[in-house]
Amino acid sequence: MNNSDLIKNDKKLNELKARYKQKDLSRDERYAIAEEIRRKAYRIDTRPSMSLRKSSLISAVVYFTIFMGTILIAIEGNINKNDSKLWSAAVMIMAVLEIAVMGYGVFMWFSHKVEPGDELSRLNTIKADSIAVWSIIILIFTAAYIYMTFTDHPLLTFDKSTIFFSLCSFVLLHSALRNLLFLWLDRNGVSADVEE
């Protein structure tokens, strides 16, 4: 029996899934059952385990690499033709790197079971999310201010392409930063500790 069959045929897990679908459950009860389902599925899963921290690190690297690629493509569209060959080469190298990193990420996520989160990880994720959003907003306004103050363009203009790349960059940078901040917030006491 393979891994997905094990999970599908587990009696306790199926009971939990049936309970989860009941309509008379409160939000908290549903949440608690969902949590139990995740933990039960994690225990049944026979794949090697990957810690939440390692998964976050892989996510951060994948998102940051795609973010860098997006930035390179955005810059390539706005540079002098004299430099375009150099940028095209840089974009090509970045594309290869992106594919390699994404391939590694997908391989790791599919070949391992990721440790389910707990109350501390949820708390740290919420904090990381909030810090990431505010950091990027401050970064955007600072960059826009510097650009408008020190260049010949007193006003920023946006076309569809710029808006698209900006939104993509925001989402990717936010995801990368959120995962990195999660690792930082979750760091206390972990590095030096061995299993006691």
Next chain:
Amino acid sequence: MAEFTTRLKELRASKNMKQGDLAELVGVRRETIIRLEKGLYNPSLKLAVDIARVFGCAVEDVFIFPEDDEE
């Protein structure tokens, strides 16, 4: 966050239990147990009760808040 001391490490040692074992029993990560033992994380009521149940004692026997000492 209220400061507290904990007897978690001592209780765990008395049961010859590893951090990972306790984490598995109460459904959290080992990192959370490490933080709890160092007094760096104030657990939810549910987690505190779950941990106390593992050791068969009351919550206030595991997590000691300053008010408890004064009484």
